[in-house]
Amino acid sequence: xxxxxxxxxxxFPAAIAWALLAFVFRPLxxxxxxxxxxxxxxxxxxxxxxxxxxxRQLLGLIWQVPSGWIKGRPAMIQTLIWGTTLGPGFVTKxxxxxxxxxxLLVALNHNxxxxxxxxxxxxSVHAGARAIGVLRNRRCIEMDVSxxxxxxxxxxxxxxxDGLALLxxxxxxxxxxxxxxxxxx
Amino acid sequence: MIETxxxxxxxxxxxIGSMLAIGFGVAMLLLHQSDFMLALIIFAISLAALxxxxxxxxx
Numbered sequence: 001x002x003x004x005x006x007x008x009x010x011x012f013p014a015a016i017a018w019a020l021l022a023f024v025f026r027p028l029x030x031x032x033x034x035x036x037x038x039x040x041x042x043x044x045x046x047x048x049x050x051x052x053x054x055x056r057q058l059l060g061l062i063w064q065v066p067s068g069w070i071k072g073r074p075a076m077i078q079t080l081i082w083g084t085t086l087g088p089g090f091v092t093k094x095x096x097x098x099x100x101x102x103x104l105l106v107a108l109n110h111n112x113x114x115x116x117x118x119x120x121x122x123x124s125v126h127a128g129a130r131a132i133g134v135l136r137n138r139r140c141i142e143m144d145v146s147x148x149x150x151x152x153x154x155x156x157x158x159x160x161x162d163g164l165a166l167l168x169x170x171x172x173x174x175x176x177x178x179x180x181x182x183x184x185x
Numbered sequence: 186m187i188e189t190x191x192x193x194x195x196x197x198x199x200x201i202g203s204m205l206a207i208g209f210g211v212a213m214l215l216l217h218q219s220d221f222m223l224a225l226i227i228f229a230i231s232l233a234a235l236x237x238x239x240x241x242x243x244x
Contacts, residue, residue, distance in 0.1 A: 051201050053192075089237070096236045105229040109222060118226050122233045129237030158239035160192075164204050165232055171208020172225070179216050 003135055005076075009083035010131035011124045017088035018106075018123025022115040025107035029115075036177045039104035043170035046097035050163025053156070060094030087127035095155050096162040101169060102126070 028035055049055035065085050070078050085091055089099055102122055109115045215221040 047204070048201065051197055051204075052194075053197075089240075094240070096239060098232050099236050102229055102233055102236075105225060105232075108225060118229065121226075122229050125230050126233040126237040129234045130240055133238045133240060155239070158235075162236065162239070164200060165235065167201055167204035168208040169228065169232075171205040171210075172212035172221075172228075173208075174205075175209045175212035175216060176221060176225075 006079055006135060007128055007131040009079045010087035010127040013084040014087035014123040014127030015120040017090065018119040019116050021103055022106065022112070022119040025103060026112065029107055029110055033180060035104055035107050036173060036180060039101060039108065040170060040173040040177050042104065043101055043166045043173055047163050047166030047170050050097055050159050051167060055097060055159065060092065060099070063091055083131070086130060088123055089126050089130070096159060098162045098166055101166060
């Protein structure tokens, strides 16, 4: 199967799933200050924990695609199942706290159309990057059997970077929250 | 060597303070110019790419 088809199998379901998420967050957008303060608190808390290396708990479901869904099916169907379940990023394991800041950031836009478009963009990019990562890791493991150990050890490095990104967001959200409360810069 | 250096506690604490300050400062500038939401969208998309690329491969 070509890489393009593989990536598409991840991207299209993710774009749809994230667009639907925009509607889920719609009621929360009507509550003043809720989403900015929630996003600020989340980004600060998990940014500190990931940067200090004390975030051990996976922030997501430990559900995995049942083997019965995959076994015996054609390669295209298997890819569609993987893409639909893993592309959006909502289910299965998630090692990075930044994942759950994304819906909050998306929902900060008050215009529904903008929220949907941004949500689809975020979902598509996440899914595309995930698919490319899978393809790249497979190639590494094919060339070097012990590559999976390096892949596993890279998680802590990515967590650290994710933590720094969350802190950057926390600083920005702090300024945004102050501006909403009437502070002028 | 750089990778070992950023992992030690004083460097982590310094980076924590720096990231918070940079985020706050940049946001202040963007809010002043009414570009904050656009920058937030770009940041969210970039973070999504980072997270997607960083997740472990599936079987």
